[in-house]
Amino acid sequence: MDLRIFTEPQQGASYDTLLTVAKATEDLGFDAFFRSDHYLKMGDGDGLPGPTDAWITLAGLARETKRIRLGTLMTAGTFRLPGVLAIQVAQVDQMSGGRVELGLGAGWFEEEHKAYGIPFPKEKFGRLEEQLAIVTGLWETKLGDTFDFHGTYYDLTGSPALPKPAQARIPVLIGGHGASRTPKLTARYADEFNMPFASVEDSDRQFGRVRDAVEAAGRGADELTYSNALVVCVGKDDQEVARRAAAIGREVAELKENGLAGTPAEVVEKIGRYAEIGSRRFYLQILDLSDLDHLELISAQVQSQLS
8 A cells, every 4th residue: 555645836835845845755654755737826825935847846856865756646738748748757767766657637727827828728638648649659669769640739750759768667647537538548558547536436436437448448457556646634633633624724524524634543444445446555635745743643653554
């Protein structure tokens, strides 16, 4: 059972803050440090000191950590051309010694595109499908060969398909609630399927759709890792849970319903319910990046029970 730390820096975090959290992630025995890929805050708060770029952040962390996996939930397909993204991710993989994973999604937050002058195309899913074909195709092209792709949205001719990642295959994550197109895309390209912010029941239904699509594509359903991303709020007692919930502007009851919240025993029990439907990896969304005691508690009293 992997526990990964998942951050939302667009809500307000400098690179130094993210580095501190990533080092704590490594020191406390968590499996990975992941971050969102957004340029604009959501909801309340001022978002200061402003956005940080996901892959620039991960490049820095690649050189300042040694063990943890590094990746995105999810890189926005609207932010980068797929050929450029393949170069960026391969380079960060080299910089990390082969510890990178790529979560890639279609992009959805229109306001951040308006705020920073990023085109927000109407047809995003078709673009995502071509992006996945290009990124993985470039990495898989043999040295000395060239890569061509002629699609509706992207056209590559005679690409040397360089550089190559350090890993033989960078794990690709696809996620989402879509009932048809998402499972099919997952079956074709993904190593992991992630269900974001969903109940046990909804996750079970979507995992079933993905398993069916994977088998229909001629792969074994268990070739994929199935995972969940959930907000986490753990306290030694009810008072500490309430304090941490207040610090992130959430209600305890809502967090217990929609996330992993409560005492360590409560959180372990709920993780067990997700594990029963096949989830083997959890991305713990940490919203208060200044509260390193929270990570220590999760490591000492939640992670220890799962290992």
